[in-house]
Each structure stands twice: as C-alpha cells, then as structure tokens.
Amino acid sequence: MRRWCPQCQQATDNAPLPEMASEEERLRPLRCGTSLAYCRRLYCLACGHVWTGLELPEQVVESLLARDGELERLRRELAMARLLLSKNQKTLDKPAGDAGPKLRVHHAA
Ligand SMILES: [Zn+2]
Numbered sequence: 654m655r656r657w658c659p660q661c662q663q664a665t666d667n668a669p670l671p672e673m674a675s676e677e678e679r680l681r682p683l684r685c686g687t688s689l690a691y692c693r694r695l696y697c698l699a700c701g702h703v704w705t706g707l708e709l710p711e712q713v714v715e716s717l718l719a720r721d722g723e724l725e726r727l728r729r730e731l732a733m734a735r736l737l738l739s740k741n742q743k744t745l746d747k748p749a750g751d752a753g754p755k756l757r758v759h760h761a762a
Pocket of ligand 1: 658659660661662665697698699700701702
C-alpha cells in the first residue's frame, strides 16, 4: 500500500505488519469522547521504518487542521501582547522626569 512514510518524507510502498491485537482493540480514541481512530502498524519497504498510521474520518482531520490554524493565530496574538507588555514595562522602568509616554493603571473598585 502506498503511504506517506514519516522517515522518508515521501510516498513509498508500505506493508502492514501482522497485528497481535484484535480489530476492536485497534480502534482507539484520539482523546476521551472523540471519534475512534483505526491504528495500523506499517513497514516502509524503502527505508525499513516501522510506524503507526491512524485512519480517521476526513471531517475529523479537517476539524483538527482548523483548530491548528486558530492556535497559530492565538500564538501570534500572544507574542504581540508580550511585546507590547515588554515595551510598557521598559517605559515604566525609566527614571522620573523622562518625557516618554506613561502607562496609566486603572484599578477597578
Ligand atoms: Zn521510509
């Protein structure tokens, strides 16, 4: 069977390895309460790498990829917030009388 070998980083011919587990045992949840993934151990005929492939419904993978994009967006926002916080901290650390902008802190009652 043609699969993407994680070692070769390209599509190669792979052979399924004989499994000791039953078909039922090879169905595993990715996380508690999520769709079950079917695990299959494969052997790459090009490099000999043994790896485990997971079969999932396409919409589950697409949903995971969408979350991945959202996570990347949040990481960028967090990096920007840290940068702004660091700039504000430098402003606050300047000695009194400096003409730099001041950060005003409002405390909620
Ligand atoms: Zn390989």
